[in-house]
Amino acid sequence: MESFNAALASFNDGLWLYLVVPVLAALCLYFTVRSGAVQIRLLPDMFRSVVGKSAPAPGQKPVSSFQAFAISAAARIGTGNIVGVATAIALGGPGAVFWMWVMGLVVGAASFVESTLAQLYKVKDGKDFRGGPAYYMERGLGKRWMGLLFSVVIIVTFSFVFNSVQANTISGAVGTSAEQILGETPGWLAPVVGVVLTAVVAAIVFGGLHRIANTAQLLVPLMVVLYLGLGVLVVALNVEKVPDVVGSIVGSALGFQEFAAAGVGTAISQGVRRGMFSNEGGLGSAPNAAATATVSHPVKQGLVQTLGVYVDTLFVCSITAFIVLVSNPTYGENAGPTMTQQALQSSLGDWSLHLLTVILLLLAFTSVLGNYYYGEANIAFLTRRRGAMTAFRVVFLVIAFLGSIGSVQLVWTLADTTMAVMALVNLAAIAPLSTIAFRLMRDFTAQRKQGLDPQFTRDRLPGVRGIECWEPREHEPEREDVLAR
Structure with a gap:
């Protein structure tokens, strides 16, 4: 089994380095140029959109922009922000952080495109909305097989x-916390944790989309503030080391300094790959959450999800990087999983490990909820059978329990492969559909210039089929019809 895992890991390295990363980088650069760097140019609108109020139809209980943002952030911001970033540094040196930042900025364009398309092609599901890559593959490209x-x-x-x-x-x-307190980890602890986790998750997921959205809206800001606060405290206590840390990040990234076996190529590979794992831009996961929001224009949620990439990469991942690097870590393949914990312990003492446990609990728990919703949205695409969703929920809960008591090394390696397939299929879809996303962007900015709160109805996109929602409303103010051009 170990030899198979090693062989699969080697295959994944080649797949990501020579196919996924080049394709993603090339498309993100194309989207950036084509959109006039929308991910930077419309930054003020991102903040306006994330706090904007929904205007639901009569009888509808909407999912707000912030709630949709929270669902995607719940899945995005997970243990990869702590363990994954540390592993990237362990293998790629401090330079991996620089390339993670670059990737976060560039991949924002892909996040904008995919989430804008998810909003455009969303469908009604009772009083709520569903959507995502499978839906725009079927409705935008006319390729249901691709969506399946x-x-x-x-x-x-x-x-x-x-x-x-x-x-x-x-x-x-x-x-880990139990071992610190008791001196050992009781054998019964993992099954008990599994039962409690399964019960709590069941109470939420069987409550539907709004219960998931409300839970994410409550917990995501809490875990982000807790972790950022912990990181800022570490940096403040080691503020004299910050200039050297920044110098090592830039120097290692550009080849001026070498760390362990990490050359520039390794730094780029680790930074780009871990960056995408963390922020999920272009991967096709966040659009499933983006489609749930009730907004007045598809571009609004495209911008909100781009902001999510920044929160994940430029804030949460960066604070992990600084926690690790100010502690003068030892680099190497086996160092990654424990680097963050060791760095916190050396800066703040043993109590910080227990606070990190609480943060990891929040990170992982909200990720479980986000991961569940991505599956729910796509089960609904695969089949309309009433029992299918219940069966999916039961299987999901069983896997959560088994994951609590088992080993996951092999399945994590397999996830590298399936994530690569996800990314390639999604990128193949958004490349041709990006033209529609940019038409929507021009309409949005034109309405902004008129001093209007941008509104969209499907009659403003003549000739484009597959749009189910966005019915025209009466008494709309006069707006320059950019889309019809």
């Missing part, structure tokens, strides 16, 4: 594999 492939892959990757990984992280974090 994507749906199966995202369910396997997020709802099954990542679900077990996050459940295992929760169990492991509790076990």
